[in-house]
Amino acid sequence: MTTTEPAVGQLLREWRERRRLSQLELSSQAAISTRHLSFVETGRSRPTPEMLMKITEHLDVPLRERNQILLAGGYAPRYPQHGLDEPELANVRAALRAVLTGHEPHPAVLINRWWELLEANDAITFLMTDVDPALLEPPVNVLRLSLHPDGLAPRIANLGQWRAHLLGQVRRRAVQTGDAKLAALHEELVAYPGGTGPALAPTDVVLPLRLRHEGGELSFFSIAATVETAADVTVDELVIESFFPADAGTAERLRELVGG
Known part of the structure; x- marks a missing residue:
């Protein structure tokens, strides 16, 4: 069996719903259009890494999950992860x-x-x-x-x-x-x-x-x-x-x- 990783739009929608924000509320906070955010969540538009960073910051997404969202969007992770002994x-x-x-x-x-x-x-x-x-x-x-x-x-x-x-x-x-x-x-x-x-x-x-x-x-x-x-x-x-x-x-x- 193979598993399919969630699309970046789906992940963003899940985090938005987890924070109990509407598309209008999030788009207002992140200074992006509601239409664009809707297109990103439905997969009709591919977000830039800068947009993903902005949205995840406003959603207060932990750094581990921000990296996962960037990967889902086709981009390299932005946050390193070192061992505590390194x-x-x-x-x-x-x-x-x-x-x-x-x-x-x-x-x-x-x-x-x-x-x-x-x-x-x-x-x-x-x-x-x-x-x-x-x-x-x-x-x-x-x-x-x-x-x-x-x-x-x-x-x-x-x-x-x-x-x-x-x-x-x-x-x-x-x-x-x-x-x-x-x-x-x-x-x-x-x-x-x-x-x-x-x-x-x-x-x-x-x-x-x-x-x-x-x-x-x-x-x-x-x-x-x-x-x-x-x-x-x-x-x-x-x-x-x-x-x-x-x-x-x-x-x-x-x-x-x-x-x-």
Whole structure:
């Protein structure tokens, strides 16, 4: 059997619909005629690479998919993709490592678009007790590690709340990107037990991750950071998720664990 790759017009239409924009809205934003955009989507007109770059920028298409659209249009990809260990990304990797290390004694991880673990600081090891070693075999998926019954799930005191939060993140990103791998990950995670938890109280300002740990409970909230000026596919998909103590007891306990 052979498969036919989607035409460039079809891909553009799918991304436009994914962003819930009409042809009129997109053509107005991208400063092209609605008639021309319609012809491009139906295959009656071949877009230039410059037009594809303009449209995909207005549609906020990730760099990986922009390259795919350019290829579908018969053009060479515009965005390189280097491995994180390659010399071209040495400065970026050094900066990311500095962020991870500088965040200690609090945990922080570097992940890609599929939540696969690329690097972590030393503080994260203190949270991995009683985890099935099979879940720590590369590539480690931090969501699977969190929600799997043999992972952190039995130790998460508010598993229902945290599970709903993570599932919502994966579902939204799968819809936003049309990524089949993310959709499959969402289906896998939904099948894990855990239920749903109570809604946040009106006085809550963040959703905490409440993790049972020897000697007490640790409570965290997280902040995610990306490289906003990325022009490389790999860099565009990198995310640092930093965990901060949600209470004074957690902050003190982390200083004892990491400091010791």
